[in-house]
Amino acid sequence: MARPLAVVFSGQGTAGGEASGEVRDAVGRVVGNGEVPYQLSVFAGSVYEFRRLKESGVKPDVLAGHSLGEYAAAHAAGALGLEDGVRLVAERGRLMTEAAKRNPGGMVAIIGIGTREVVQAVDAADGAVVAANFNTPRQTVVSGKNEALEEVTGCVGGKKRRLDVAGAFHSPLMWDAAIKMDTLLEEVSLEDPRVPMISGIDGSVLAKADDVRLALREQMLSPVRWVAVVERFAALGIAEVVEAGGGTLVRMLRDFRDLEMQGRAAKEVLA
Numbered sequence: 214m215a216r217p218l219a220v221v222f223s224g225q226g227t228a229g230g231e232a233s234g235e236v237r238d239a240v241g242r243v244v245g246n247g248e249v250p251y252q253l254s255v256f257a258g259s260v261y262e263f264r265r266l267k268e269s270g271v272k273p274d275v276l277a278g279h280s281l282g283e284y285a286a287a288h289a290a291g292a293l294g295l296e297d298g299v300r301l302v303a304e305r306g307r308l309m310t311e312a313a314k315r316n317p318g319g320m321v322a323i324i325g326i327g328t329r330e331v332v333q334a335v336d337a338a339d340g341a342v343v344a345a346n347f348n349t350p351r352q353t354v355v356s357g358k359n360e361a362l363e364e365v366t367g368c369v370g371g372k373k374r375r376l377d378v379a380g381a382f383h384s385p386l387m388w389d390a391a392i393k394m395d396t397l398l399e400e401v402s403l404e405d406p407r408v409p410m411i412s413g414i415d416g417s418v419l420a421k422a423d424d425v426r427l428a429l430r431e432q433m434l435s436p437v438r439w440v441a442v443v444e445r446f447a448a449l450g451i452a453e454v455v456e457a458g459g460g461t462l463v464r465m466l467r468d469f470r471d472l473e474m475q476g477r478a479a480k481e482v483l484a
Contacts, residue, residue, distance in 0.1 A: 217274045243303050273289075277442050284298055323354070
């Protein structure tokens with residue numbers, strides 16, 4: 214009997230991947246012969262890798278994506294068409310880049326301390342900063358204006374790592390981009406997922422098209438609660454997690470010490 218399996222999709226901070234066939238053609242119809250924008254490169258690489266996983270016999274019982282990765286998860290679940298996914302992700306990347314130029318900021322991962330200490334420091338900070346990614350019990354990412362980030366990181370322990378991203382994602386500094394994405398998402402036809410998705414916002418199960426639409430609409434400003442996603446996997450009895458794109462998400466499983474859940478990057482599965 215096959216062990217219950219989840220496939221997850223990484224987001225910003227992951228290197229863009231290669232794609233061919235139908236995925237490459239769909240990207241080409243949006244960008245032409247020009248350079249593929251970063252977020253679209255990540256999406257296309259993840260989708261292509263998922264298709265290779267399926268061809269190799271991987272059949273997920275549930276899907277989830279971290280931030281940008283939710284678009285790849287929605288496509289893999291059968292909720293979001295490829296052409297619409299490519300177009301939405303291209304626009305998402307453009308809008309977020311523009312918002313980052315108008316409202317400069319960044320993101321810093323704080324590693325090795327509990328979430329509560331980080332949240333308390335954020336609440337006490339005098340500036341635009343939020344706890345943006347609750348990645349593991351020992352890793353929280355803060356996002357906001359650079360001065361506020363320095364204030365928060367200066368008064369908490371742990372190791373700090375500046376993320377290689379264009380701006381202060383999952384913070385109010387992305388407000389303009391989020392409003393414009395709302396309009397774009399309202400115009401897209403979505404289907405009920407054929408494979409259940411887990412929301413990165415709160416770990417809930419997304420079983421209807423409207424659930425997926427709402428999750429994609431809210432994710433740009435809401436924190437990514439990846440801890441809630443992993444806890445949902447555990448509640449569903451998931452025994453193995455395979456990551457399409459990079460390997461960051463499966464490496465983070467090491468911080469969930471009470472869970473017996475195997476994690477592998479797609480390249481390990483496909484080797």
